[in-house]
Amino acid sequence: MPFMNYPACVLMLAAALAVFPAAAEKGDRDKPMNAEADALRYDDLKQTSVFTGNVVITKGTIIIRGARVDVMQDAEGYQTAYVYAAPDKLAFYRKKRDAVDEYIEGEGEKIEYDSRADTVKFIKQAVLRRYVGATLADETTGNLIVYDNPTDVFTVDSSGLNRTANNPSGRIRALLAPRNKTGAAVTPPPSGPTPTLRPSTALGDDKK
Template sequence: MRLVKTLPFLLSLSAALGSASAWALPTDRDQPIHIQSDDAQIDDKQGVATYKGNVIITQGTLKITGNTVTITRAPNGDVDVFTAVGNLAYYEQKPQVDKPIVQAWGVTIQYFAPQNRIVLIDKAKVINDGNTSEGEKIVYDTVKQVVNAGRGNGSKITAPRPRIDMVIQPKNKPADQKAN
């Protein structure tokens, strides 16, 4: 009986996730959404779904994991925010066919679907094409592939990091430029 009541929410969630992930590989949005968890609580009226217990959400190359993942929808039914909490929560996605998977970790990961922005809070780390960024808080634009890292002001930080730590890999030069 509960499935019948939540089926409209799940169907609208699937449609919304498909449109919200347009920034990823073109085929990601056409893939089904898979959610695995030990427990699920869905409030269709409020547009909130909370999954608990080793949560794994996948759609194409998108993967979000955490101890708890909450998905909220905007009034129009589109996915607004994914919030994953864990020790550590994890995000990955392949931005383009010819690019490697981008990986990110944090105690809290918030993915703002309409803005194509991920906010990592506490023990935050992003690995993008061999480059790493670590700090208390990282904001990552998934379209522009831009990282802004800094202090987690106003956030509860379990592992304070007064400084940002980044590693930027050298660009590979074509063979004819290496010989000069």
């Protein structure tokens, strides 16, 4: 796919025992995919479905929303979904993590979900968040974010990231909550503003 040919400036931000120590919900990939939309075009010969208009896809704990979703199913029953956002909006993905009260939530102009590999790609204006209950714990932005559900590892690429007033540098931005010795996230106190990140303008100060 065209979005796989990114340069080597990819930042590995999380591993199974670092940022996301618990596994994602294991049964989701084997659950049936349910869809609601304003319209559907289904091709039985090619095993493809095109949903359009306020599309909502559910698959176990997974929730996907977009203006259009193209779904392809292979001979073994695995599904690949391409989710497209409406103009000036972002497509949405949410999933519960296994054995903990945590949720992974992401957005992008386009989302690709592969049930065989159990991976999710958030493409352009990509955002990936982790919630502990209803509290935001981690948040990462980039141009391309690839999240691997079985290992809870994700990579972020800033290539082509648009510079905005909130992020004039166009670089990857990450908010990662501290964790205690058991690996659980340290929930911030309920009072006070949520911490925000400031973009860096240089990669270090070249100190000797």
